[in-house]
Amino acid sequence: MVYFQKWKMVLGGAATLLCLGAFCDKDGLSGAVAAEKLTITSAVMCEDVQDRLPLYEGVVFSISTGRVVCYTLFDPVPEKTVITHNWYNRDNLSTKIKLPLLPPRWTTYSAIQLRESDKGPWRVEITDSEGQILQVLRFSVTD
Amino acid sequence: MDGFLIFIQSIRWQDVVDITLCSYILFRCYVIFRITNAYRILIGLAFLWIFQRLAVSIGLIVTSWVIQGITAVAALIIIVVFRNEIRSVLQIKNIKALFWGRPHQPIHTPVQIIADSVMALARKRIGALIVFPGKEDINEKIQSGILWDGAISQEMITSIFWEDNPVHDGAIIIEGNRIHEVGVILPLSHRQELPSYYGTRHRAAVGMAESTDSLVVVVSEERGTVHVVKDSTITPVLKKDDLEKHLQQHLGLVIKDPSSQKKEKIEIRIAAMVSVILITSVWLTIARGLDTLVTFEIPIEYMNRNPGMEIIDASVNGIKIQLGGSGPLMRTLRPDHVRIKIDLGKSVVGQNTYTITNENISLPPGIFIKSFYPDVVDVTLDVPDKKDLPVQVDWTGKLSENLRMEKVTIEPSVVQIIGGRQLLKNITTVYTEKIPLESIQSSRTIIVNLALSPASLKVAPGFKDKITVECTVKDQSKNGL
Numbered sequence: 162m163v164y165f166q167k168w169k170m171v172l173g174g175a176a177t178l179l180c181l182g183a184f185c186d187k188d189g190l191s192g193a194v195a196a197e198k199l200t201i202t203s204a205v206m207c208e209d210v211q212d213r214l215p216l217y218e219g220v221v222f223s224i225s226t227g228r229v230v231c232y233t234l235f236d237p238v239p240e241k242t243v244i245t246h247n248w249y250n251r252d253n254l255s256t257k258i259k260l261p262l263l264p265p266r267w268t269t270y271s272a273i274q275l276r277e278s279d280k281g282p283w284r285v286e287i288t289d290s291e292g293q294i295l296q297v298l299r300f301s302v303t304d
Numbered sequence: 305m306d307g308f309l310i311f312i313q314s315i316r317w318q319d320v321v322d323i324t325l326c327s328y329i330l331f332r333c334y335v336i337f338r339i340t341n342a343y344r345i346l347i348g349l350a351f352l353w354i355f356q357r358l359a360v361s362i363g364l365i366v367t368s369w370v371i372q373g374i375t376a377v378a379a380l381i382i383i384v385v386f387r388n389e390i391r392s393v394l395q396i397k398n399i400k401a402l403f404w405g406r407p408h409q410p411i412h413t414p415v416q417i418i419a420d421s422v423m424a425l426a427r428k429r430i431g432a433l434i435v436f437p438g439k440e441d442i443n444e445k446i447q448s449g450i451l452w453d454g455a456i457s458q459e460m461i462t463s464i465f466w467e468d469n470p471v472h473d474g475a476i477i478i479e480g481n482r483i484h485e486v487g488v489i490l491p492l493s494h495r496q497e498l499p500s501y502y503g504t505r506h507r508a509a510v511g512m513a514e515s516t517d518s519l520v521v522v523v524s525e526e527r528g529t530v531h532v533v534k535d536s537t538i539t540p541v542l543k544k545d546d547l548e549k550h551l552q553q554h555l556g557l558v559i560k561d562p563s564s565q566k567k568e569k570i571e572i573r574i575a576a577m578v579s580v581i582l583i584t585s586v587w588l589t590i591a592r593g594l595d596t597l598v599t600f601e602i603p604i605e606y607m608n609r610n611p612g613m614e615i616i617d618a619s620v621n622g623i624k625i626q627l628g629g630s631g632p633l634m635r636t637l638r639p640d641h642v643r644i645k646i647d648l649g650k651s652v653v654g655q656n657t658y659t660i661t662n663e664n665i666s667l668p669p670g671i672f673i674k675s676f677y678p679d680v681v682d683v684t685l686d687v688p689d690k691k692d693l694p695v696q697v698d699w700t701g702k703l704s705e706n707l708r709m710e711k712v713t714i715e716p717s718v719v720q721i722i723g724g725r726q727l728l729k730n731i732t733t734v735y736t737e738k739i740p741l742e743s744i745q746s747s748r749t750i751i752v753n754l755a756l757s758p759a760s761l762k763v764a765p766g767f768k769d770k771i772t773v774e775c776t777v778k779d780q781s782k783n784g785l
Contacts, residue, residue: 221699221709221741252732282696282735297694299712299733303741304702 199242199262199295203234204287206300213268220300224280230272231285231298238264244295246271247286250279275302318669323580323587331579332403335572345382349375391441413481413555414456419547421461422521422530431525432465433475433505435490436554438517442477445515449477449485456483465523475508475520491515495536501526509533519554521547596634597674599626602642604681608649612687615648616724616760619682623660626674633670641668646681654726655684686724690764693721693734697773698755701741709744711776719754719771720764727760734761736771749774 207215207230208222215232222229231246242262248255248271258271273279285298337343352375359368418434425432435442450471454460456478464486465472471487478484492504493511502510509522513533520533521541530541532550541547601622606615623644627637643666646658658664660679667673695714703709721734736752750773754763763769 217708219708219710220712221703223702249732251735252730280700282698282733284696284733299694299696301697301699303699 197237197239199235199238199244199289201233201287201296202236203232204296204298205232206230206285206298207232210270222275222300222302223304224275224277224302226275228272228274229283229300229302230270231287232268232270233287233296234266234268235262236266238262238267240264242290244269244290245288245292247288248273249284249286251281251283255283280304316669319587322669323583326587327576327580327583330583331576334575334579338575345378345386349378349382352378413478413551415548415551415555417456417458418461418478418551419544421458422523422547423544424458425462425465425523426528426530428462429525429528430462430465430467430523431472431505432461432521432523433490433509434461434521435475435477435488435512436519436521436551437477437479438519438554440517442512442516442518445491445512446475446477446485447489448474449488452476452483452486454483456481475512490520506531506538510536510538513537519550521551596631597626597628598634598637599624600639600642601625602639602644605643605645606648606683607645608647609685610648610651613651613653613685614688614724614760615683616686616727617684617758619680620678623676623678623681625665625676627667627671628674629671633668637668637671642666642671646683648683648685651683651685653685653687655682657682684724686726688722689725689728690720690722691728691731692718693731694718695754695771696733696735697752698735698738699741700738703741703744703777706779706781707744708778708780709775710778713774713776715772715774716768719767719769721756721761722764723761727758731761736773739773744775744777746779747774747776
């Protein structure tokens with residue numbers, strides 16, 4: 162409930178969710194990976210995503226870049242599920258973005274719009290549908 | 305009327321004890337020293353002191369200095385001049401007498417036995433020299449005395465002055481009901497007008513009486529006459545009754561008539577009242593002059609903390625307190641004389657709110673609280689715990705336009721932090737001190753401290769508090785990006 166309220170607040174405020182993207186990789190065989198575990202193959206912070214690939218990866222982002230993107234690639238994706246990108250500014254939850262995943266392989270990302278007040282250390286916790294942390298990405302927003 | 309009632313209500317039990325004790329001490333000083341000559345001088349000194357305070361209060365600066373100087377010198381002179389008298393007063397065998405009753409209960413000298421003995425010696429033409437000391441100490445005037453400390457009897461006195469006795473030529477000293485010393489050599493008088501038939505014994509008697517306040521009885525060996533010598537007066541004594549009168553008068557054994565006893569009682573009562581009035585006046589001047597206010601910031605002392613808990617945070621570190629009292633008291637007041645205590649005996653983990661009341665504040669006597677702020681203190685307590693936390697770099701400033709920080713490696717990436725359990729529960733990351741990006745021009749390694757907040761957090765022993773940050777920077781201009 163608290164998270165929901167906070168999420169609403171963030172949506173109404175500065176950190177604006179820019180984009181939720183999902184790209185299905187047609188090469189995967191869903192039957193063959195059904196018994197396997199959901200695995201993150203790649204998770205990076207970047208300035209943009211083009212052709213399902215992260216653009217300008219980094220750990221420090223200037224406000225002047227306008228936005229920052231959390232890019233994640235899952236392979237395999239055993240079954241249809243959702244993951245969450247939890248964005249924290251220092252230890253305060255800034256926004257919480259649920260993203261659907263589809264077998265057998267899935268690339269997804271979330272992004273926030275950067276404002277002056279967003280300067281400081283950030284982290285994105287990537288959690289599965291049960292809230293288990295799969296990976297934590299750390300970065301900073303600076304002048 | 306209201307002011308008077310407020311004043312009465314403001315008197316504490318300590319004030320009553322203060323006045324009572326000091327009044328009694330002053331009164332006892334009077335009772336103990338009133339029989340001495342030094343007492344009169346002490347009264348004079350007290351008046352000097354009062355004049356000096358008066359001079360100060362009306363602004364007579366030089367006069368107050370002069371009187372102060374005279375008082376100090378006079379006090380020193382009194383101690384030197386009257387040292388023996390003061391010593392004899394204070395050398396009371398019964399300590400209780402210092403605090404209660406009359407310190408000098410007279411030990412009655414057996415005057416009749418002495419008079420009988422002297423007359424018997426005269427009849428037998430046995431020379432004798434008997435000294436009855438007064439209030440002054442005679443030890444510095446006499447020589448070669450042999451301690452005797454024997455009870456007085458006619459036989460004893462006769463045997464001392466018996467010509468075959470080795471000490472018969474000297475004088476005896478009678479103090480109270482004891483023969484204190486025998487064979488004592490007395491100072492000789494140098495008076496020229498003394499009759500030529502006066503021998504050494506008479507000259508010694510006169511010399512002793514002249515130089516002290518003693519009374520000396522001398523029996524002539526040649527003529528069998530008895531003389532009483534006091535001050536410079538030599539009085540021949542023919543009858544035993546006359547000798548008894550002389551001795552009784554000198555020893556203060558004359559029975560006081562009821563009127564003089566009543567007068568003495570009244571004198572004592574007046575002295576007691578004057579002591580109370582004097583001390584009350586001094587107390588009113590020093591302790592009750594409510595003319596000065598002082599403000600201190602006093603740190604709060606926490607007491608009875610559960611050893612299993614730690615104070616993580618407090619809304620304030622100290623209380624700003626405004627105190628009032630008389631000028632002299634306030635001038636001596638220091639912040640460490642004031643204590644503000646909070647009892648944490650019933651505190652629980654988390655935030656505890658305490659209201660500060662006068663009971664939390666302890667003050668020296670005579671000081672009162674005008675106001676204090678704040679009157680509510682929030683104290684957060686927690687149970688000490690440890691937690692492994694990831695380290696994150698806190699970058700600040702602006703990285704050059706052509707540079708992009710691709711990767712940061714931190715060593716150690718996790719540190720163990722000690723702090724309150726509730727506090728650690730809400731902390732998921734520890735950050736480094738801020739690192740300015742302007743200093744980054746290429747890939748490099750930076751050593752930086754952890755910025756632990758709040759300050760109660762500490763790095764656990766065995767873990768580094770210096771963090772090595774290895775940053776990988778890419779020059780985008782070289783890649784055309």
